[in-house]
Amino acid sequence: xxxxxxxxxLLLTLTLPLTMLTGCDKARELYQSWSGGNEAKPIVxxxxxxxxxxxxxxxxxxxxGPAVVNIAATRPESAGNPSPLPFPIPExxxxxxxxxxxxxxxxxxxxxxxxxxxxxxxxFIVSPDGFVLTNAHVVQGAQQIQVKLTDKREIRAxxxxxxxxxxxxxxxxxxxxxxxxxxxxxxxxKVGEWVAAIGAPFGFDNTVTAGIxxxxxxxxxxxxxxxxxxxxxxxNPGNSGGPLFNLKGQVVGINSQIYSRSGGFMGISFAIPIxxxxxxxxxxxxxxxxxxxxxxxxxxxxxxxxxxxFGLSTAAGALVxxxxxxxxxxxxxxxxxxxxLTLDGRKVQSSTxxxxxxxxxxxxxxxxxxxxxxxxxxxxxxxxAEMRNPGTEETPQQKAPSQIPSTTFDKLGLTLSELSASQRxxxxxxxxxxxxxxxxxxxxxxxxxxxxxxGVNQSPVTSIxxxxxxxxxAGNNVALLVKRMDNTLYVPLRLGN
Numbered sequence: 001x002x003x004x005x006x007x008x009x010l011l012l013t014l015t016l017p018l019t020m021l022t023g024c025d026k027a028r029e030l031y032q033s034w035s036g037g038n039e040a041k042p043i044v045x046x047x048x049x050x051x052x053x054x055x056x057x058x059x060x061x062x063x064x065g066p067a068v069v070n071i072a073a074t075r076p077e078s079a080g081n082p083s084p085l086p087f088p089i090p091e092x093x094x095x096x097x098x099x100x101x102x103x104x105x106x107x108x109x110x111x112x113x114x115x116x117x118x119x120x121x122x123x124f125i126v127s128p129d130g131f132v133l134t135n136a137h138v139v140q141g142a143q144q145i146q147v148k149l150t151d152k153r154e155i156r157a158x159x160x161x162x163x164x165x166x167x168x169x170x171x172x173x174x175x176x177x178x179x180x181x182x183x184x185x186x187x188x189x190k191v192g193e194w195v196a197a198i199g200a201p202f203g204f205d206n207t208v209t210a211g212i213x214x215x216x217x218x219x220x221x222x223x224x225x226x227x228x229x230x231x232x233x234x235x236n237p238g239n240s241g242g243p244l245f246n247l248k249g250q251v252v253g254i255n256s257q258i259y260s261r262s263g264g265f266m267g268i269s270f271a272i273p274i275x276x277x278x279x280x281x282x283x284x285x286x287x288x289x290x291x292x293x294x295x296x297x298x299x300x301x302x303x304x305x306x307x308x309x310f311g312l313s314t315a316a317g318a319l320v321x322x323x324x325x326x327x328x329x330x331x332x333x334x335x336x337x338x339x340x341l342t343l344d345g346r347k348v349q350s351s352t353x354x355x356x357x358x359x360x361x362x363x364x365x366x367x368x369x370x371x372x373x374x375x376x377x378x379x380x381x382x383x384x385a386e387m388r389n390p391g392t393e394e395t396p397q398q399k400a401p402s403q404i405p406s407t408t409f410d411k412l413g414l415t416l417s418e419l420s421a422s423q424r425x426x427x428x429x430x431x432x433x434x435x436x437x438x439x440x441x442x443x444x445x446x447x448x449x450x451x452x453x454x455g456v457n458q459s460p461v462t463s464i465x466x467x468x469x470x471x472x473x474a475g476n477n478v479a480l481l482v483k484r485m486d487n488t489l490y491v492p493l494r495l496g497n
Contacts (some may be wrong), residue, residue: 055194060249061208066150066179068198068243070205071121071134071157071171073142122199122242123147123171124181124251126281130155130173133281134241135256136162139169147173150206161284165225165292165359167256168277169241170284181243184250186229186273189213197233197255199242209234218270219352220257225292225359228270229253235269244271253277279360293361293384296327297334298488301351305492309457309479310339311375317341318351321481322488332369332382336481336488337458341377342370358384374458406436407464412471412493413440416453418464429454429483431462445493448484455481471495 121138125131132147139145145157155173162169189195196210211233218228229244235255244253253271260266283290299318307315317339323329334340340348343357344367361367363386371378406417415437424430432452435442455461456470457479471478479490 055210055247057196057208057210057247060196060245060247061198064181064243064245064249065198065206065208067125067181068150068206069123069125069132070148070200070203071123071132071138071241072146072148073119073121073139074144074146075117075119075142120200120203120238121240122238122255124241124243125178126180126183126278128176128178128180130175130178131160131281131285132157132171132173133254133277134169134171135254136164136167136169138241139171140164145171147171148205149178161288161290163280163284163290165290166272166276166280167226168254168272168280168284170281182248182250183274183278184246184248184252186252186275189216189229189246189252191215194247195231195233195252196245197235197239197242198245199235199239199255201234201236201238203238207239214268219356220270225356226272226276227356228256229273231269231271232267233269234265236265276360291363292359292387293363293365294328294387295354295358295382295384296324296329297340298322298324299340299351299354300489302339303492305477305494306479306490309477309492310337310372312339312372316347316349317372318348318354319490321490328382328385332380334369334371334380334382335373335458336455336460337373337479337490339372340369341372342368344368345370359387363387408437409468409471411441411495413442414438414447416464416467419452427452427483431460432483433461433464433467441494445491447480447482447491447493450484452483453480454483454488 119138119142121134123132123134123138126133139159140162142159145159146154147157148154153175155175157171157173160170160172191213193213194210195213196208198206198208201207201209211231213229214232215230216227218230220226220228229252231244233244233255235258239255242255243251244255246252251274253274254277255269255271257270258265259268259270280290297318297320300321302312302315302317302319304315306319307313310319320329320334320336320338320340322336323334340354342348343354346357348354348357358367361384363384366381366383369380369382371380406415408415414435416433417436419427419429419432419434423434424432429452432454435447435449435451435453438447438449438451453461453467456467456474459470461467461470474495476495478493478495480493482489482491
């Protein structure tokens, strides 16, 4: 069975990505504004006895446990297909087929029954007047949300708002003088440091598990706006939305996902850094929604081969493969083949860093981009727009152009043809060359029949002759900008030994 990422929530039948204010000081400031400035007393850790290597979490659990809650989210669910008989008989009973012959088409029970599905998760109180943080996937689509406190009180919660991109939700319960957690700084966490989780795995209230920080800044598929904290803390269905504590008793993350082949814990779990979650919560509290900055570029990871093709000694930065027309990136002058090295002086180490960095900024913010272009670094200014909701646009499918006279490049293993005006219009490109046949070095590099070559390194291609000149002028490594169906990407091609 393939390995999958599973949100750690629990259903009765098991089920289970901003104007983000950076810096934990701001997150703590937001927290203090909610808690009235009354932080809980710090936990005093006793010095371990000689030879003792394991951490002691007893004081942490005693002081912070009361601020952790269980969440039950109720959703309507159809009972499934109605029975063809007006009375209950198992389908494997010999009488089932006998009585079925006397029933009208469609069966005896025409109306499907409705039932409620209840999923369970965890959360934690961040203000004495009842604001609770949890995961968006725990409460999304729920008609009713019930919060259970450690003193056994069960209080119906109101959903203030949720953010799917970061998987953070903010709830409000009608209560006062509630115990609250303390907010820590996830940026000071070190790999190997002890952490603990409190939650309700499989519905077992106030379960405590512990482990260490395995890695920081993890980027997961479809979660490009969160630099996850990876731990080996045991997280199971029902832990979703619960707090991850450091040894000071401060919340440093929200437990969100696990990596599993079976649906259960296998030693890899992920938490949302609390500074990101608190920034999201502040926007949800104020506006009920989250707004994020958007640059308007499509990027890909910069491999070592591509870095050499563009004259860079290290494979760091985000490689621009497409610029959205009319976007902040287009207005700033960004081009396909540009490599974004810095954003406001902060290094962009990989392509996964850029969406997180831009998403943490307000729409309307002007940023300085350090860009590698044709062998030198240039600086561009861009004013961020507001990010659109995903899935609002349709991308036309690429159709195979009709066959026209072609040219073969034996050295590359490519046979290319120029696009006619009608073909360029149909494909939505201004220029390009169609790959009619592929073999040799081109095939080994991953180029495919039907790909459209849009550029060589950082120069657009408008004709076969221009392509020939650019290839002849290149060194041993070249990067081809390619359009493949709905995607645009750079493919490294090695020309010599």
